[in-house]
Amino acid sequence: MPLCASSDRQRTTQHPCYTPEAREHHARLHLAVAPACNIQCHYCNRKYDCTNESRPGVVSELLTPEQALARVEAVRKRLPNLTVVGIAGPGDALANPERLWTTCRGIRERFADLTLCLSTNGLALPEQVGQIQKLGIHHVTITMNTLDPTVAANIYPWIFWDHRRLKGVEATRILIANQLAGLDALVAAGVLVKVNSVLIPGVNHDHLAELNLEISHRGAFLHNIMPMISDPAHGTYYGLMGYRGPDEAQLQAVRDGCAGEVTQMTHCRQCRADAIGLLDEDQGPTLEREWMHGHGKIISIHPHTMETEATDTLRIAVASQTGSHVDQHFGHARVFTLYDVHDGDVRQVGMVETDRYCHGDDACGDNDSLLERALRALEGCDAVLCERIGFSPWQALETAGIQPVNRYAGIEITLALKQYWATTRQRHPRQKRIRRAV
Amino acid sequence: MAYAIVAPCTGCWACMPLCPNKAIHPHGKKFTIREPLCTECEGEFDDPQCASICPVEEAIVDETGKPLNPRGSLTGIPADY
Numbered sequence: 001m002p003l004c005a006s007s008d009r010q011r012t013t014q015h016p017c018y019t020p021e022a023r024e025h026h027a028r029l030h031l032a033v034a035p036a037c038n039i040q041c042h043y044c045n046r047k048y049d050c051t052n053e054s055r056p057g058v059v060s061e062l063l064t065p066e067q068a069l070a071r072v073e074a075v076r077k078r079l080p081n082l083t084v085v086g087i088a089g090p091g092d093a094l095a096n097p098e099r100l101w102t103t104c105r106g107i108r109e110r111f112a113d114l115t116l117c118l119s120t121n122g123l124a125l126p127e128q129v130g131q132i133q134k135l136g137i138h139h140v141t142i143t144m145n146t147l148d149p150t151v152a153a154n155i156y157p158w159i160f161w162d163h164r165r166l167k168g169v170e171a172t173r174i175l176i177a178n179q180l181a182g183l184d185a186l187v188a189a190g191v192l193v194k195v196n197s198v199l200i201p202g203v204n205h206d207h208l209a210e211l212n213l214e215i216s217h218r219g220a221f222l223h224n225i226m227p228m229i230s231d232p233a234h235g236t237y238y239g240l241m242g243y244r245g246p247d248e249a250q251l252q253a254v255r256d257g258c259a260g261e262v263t264q265m266t267h268c269r270q271c272r273a274d275a276i277g278l279l280d281e282d283q284g285p286t287l288e289r290e291w292m293h294g295h296g297k298i299i300s301i302h303p304h305t306m307e308t309e310a311t312d313t314l315r316i317a318v319a320s321q322t323g324s325h326v327d328q329h330f331g332h333a334r335v336f337t338l339y340d341v342h343d344g345d346v347r348q349v350g351m352v353e354t355d356r357y358c359h360g361d362d363a364c365g366d367n368d369s370l371l372e373r374a375l376r377a378l379e380g381c382d383a384v385l386c387e388r389i390g391f392s393p394w395q396a397l398e399t400a401g402i403q404p405v406n407r408y409a410g411i412e413i414t415l416a417l418k419q420y421w422a423t424t425r426q427r428h429p430r431q432k433r434i435r436r437a438v
Numbered sequence: 439m440a441y442a443i444v445a446p447c448t449g450c451w452a453c454m455p456l457c458p459n460k461a462i463h464p465h466g467k468k469f470t471i472r473e474p475l476c477t478e479c480e481g482e483f484d485d486p487q488c489a490s491i492c493p494v495e496e497a498i499v500d501e502t503g504k505p506l507n508p509r510g511s512l513t514g515i516p517a518d519y
Contacts, residue, residue: 036452037493040512046493047448062449091450098455157514160452160491163483237514 011115011138012192014083016278018139018222020267023278028084029075031068032061032274033099037091038123039159039175042237043198043228046091061274062090065102070353072111073335075276077323079283085111087118088141094124097131104135115139119196123159123175125182133189140186141194141224142179146207147214149173154203157237180218187219194222194265199254200238201228201246209257216260223258224265227251313342314421317352317378317402318413319386326408326416330389336378339413341421346414352377375400383424385416439501440476441486443469446497453488453498462488 016023037046063071076082085107087093093100104116117139118132125142132140146152152172159171166174186193195215197208212223228245230238246254255264269280277283318326319333334354340347354377371393378384383403387410397404403424408416440461443453447468454462454469459482461475471488478500479486489498489506495513496505510517 035450036491037450038452038491040493042514046450091452095452099451158512163456163487163490164485165490240515240519 011083015115015117015139016084017117017141017265017268018192018194020265022083023267023280025081025278026083027079027081027277027283028086028275029072029079029082029277030086030088030272030275031063031071031103032090033063033065033068033103034087034089034093034096035062035091036095037121038095038161039092039121040157041121041198042155042157042243043200043230043239045235045239047235065099065106066353068103069106069110070335070351072107072114073353074323074351076111077321079277082114084115084117084139086116089119092121092123093118094120094128097124097128101131101135104137108135117141119143120182121175122179122182123161124178126178126185129182129185129189132186132191137191139192139194141196142183143196143198144176144179144183144211144215145197145200146204147176147180147211148207149176151204151207152176155200180214183215183218183220192221193219194224195220195262196224196226196268198228199225199246199251200243201250202243205246205250205254208254209259212258212260212262214260216262220262222265223260223262224268225251225255225258226268226270229270312425313340314382314425315340315349315380316417316420317381317384318417319384320413324412326385326411326413327387330384330386330393330404330406333386336384337413338381339417341417343421344418346417354378371396375402378402383420385413385420439478439480440473441471441478441488441501441506442473442499443471443488443497444499446494448494448497450493452491452493456487456491458482458487 012018014022014026016026016028072085087100087103100118107114107116116135116137118137119141120143122142122144145155149169149172152175153168156172156175158165158167159175161171161174183193183195197204197211199205199208208225215223228238228243230236230243230245232239255266258264271282272284275282275284316339317336318339319328319330319336320326321328323337336352336354337348338350338352340349354374374393375396378397379400381402383405384397385405385408387406389404389406394404405420408420443462449464449467449469454464458479459475459477461472462469463472486506492498492507493512495507495509495511498506500506508517
């Protein structure tokens with residue numbers, strides 16, 4: 001997807017990692033869709049399910065590509081300054097090609113104005129440059145820690161390459177060769193490459209100046225030398241074996257010793273693989289708390305994996321633009337928020353996404369296949385609350401056993417759900433049931 | 439003749455797409471090997487694919503329960519640490 005030069009420039013000036021000034025105004029969203037990795041680094045621990053730590057490689061929830069797109073949609077509603085969507089793990093983006101490319105294609109199709117970027121260790125890069133180009137990805141980060149295979153063998157205990165696990169310099173020679181070949185191919189393709197280097201005192205501190213020169217010659221756009229994080233509590237090899245990250249002075253000395261012409265990035269926040277918001281302020285936890293209180297936590301559970309075990313609980317989908325009120329036309333909704341309602345208890349259980357099937361004002365119902373997709377997404381729901389709805393989707397929903405409801409238009413969601421429960425469930429109490437979606 | 443994925447599995451998805459027999463499936467947040475489908479990659483690859491990419495020690499075991507990647511073999515953290 002070729003982009004014009006001005007659009008490229010704009011994408012870079014609005015990228016908080018590539019342009020320091022952008023970090024005050026432009027938000028980024030990391031989508032944790034890439035769990036697998038094809039190498040091991042001694043500063044990384046593959047247990048990635050932590051909600052409290054803030055460092056690369058850590059996420060609290062892994063997303064499928066579908067969930068990732070629903071998250072982009074939801075975060076965009078809340079953060080209009082969102083400009084960048086990055087895929088940075090928790091494993092290696094390129095070691096998860098199917099999940100990665102499905103996600104990127106979806107973002108390209110539905111959110112064309114957002115800048116896509118990704119991060120990789122570089123091992124699989126040469127074979128994937130074509131795909132990166134095809135999808136119009138103009139910002140790629142490669143983590144490179146040394147050019148010396150012997151030094152690298154002390155950083156990477158193994159790589160998975162050509163169906164085998166390789167160790168030692170046999171492994172690191174391949175890794176470094178692929179990192180450099182990938183860098184060259186990206187530069188030739190006009191992609192802006194940021195090289196991240198983890199400064200590990202006692203291991204690669206004397207090798208980053210050489211790396212800095214080499215990547216400068218090869219046309220890297222930015223060099224980000226960052227301090228290793230090695231808290232023993234994280235359970236990494238370096239952490240447990242007593243290696244420690246550099247202090248400010250050590251970091252500065254290494255940065256100062258780099259003479260290459262590549263610009264150095266010094267404002268990196270080493271963020272999580274599921275970070276949301278401005279660089280200096282991860283809004284992920286805040287947003288989740290906020291959404292929990294009636295405005296919807298983003299859980300994005302796929303309906304086919306959801307189970308309800310309840311005596312009298314209703315599962316209700318809500319079409320809402322604001323996230324707080326029933327204020328969206330059924331045919332305009334791309335995401336429905338799902339609630340389980342029982343008596344006064346309203347609990348948000350997830351979100352489902354569907355393709356918006358109505359592109360006109362009131363001429364709903366012409367495109368049956370998209371309507372069918374919406375029906376599939378809402379499978380298992382008892383009712384759907386929306387602002388308005390056309391005649392033919394109304395009929396289709398009723399036939400599918402889902403009650404369309406538009407009488408709460410403009411009403412606050414929790415209130416509408418409680419009222420709906422009161423008017424229907426009290427009149428028609430049901431037997432205990434267990435619903436298990438297929 | 440089959441391998442099994444056991445408790446230490448962290449559910450990272452690396453093994454699933456590599457299995458030549460499509461024997462690996464998600465099971466809750468982790469993964470499981472369907473025993474009748476697993477050939478231990480014999481005749482297909484020199485090394486069993488799941489155990490060659492798995493980053494977690496002691497997560498994949500053979501029929502006798504012996505880990506294919508014993509403690510200390512992948513992370514470099516000594517087994518007795």
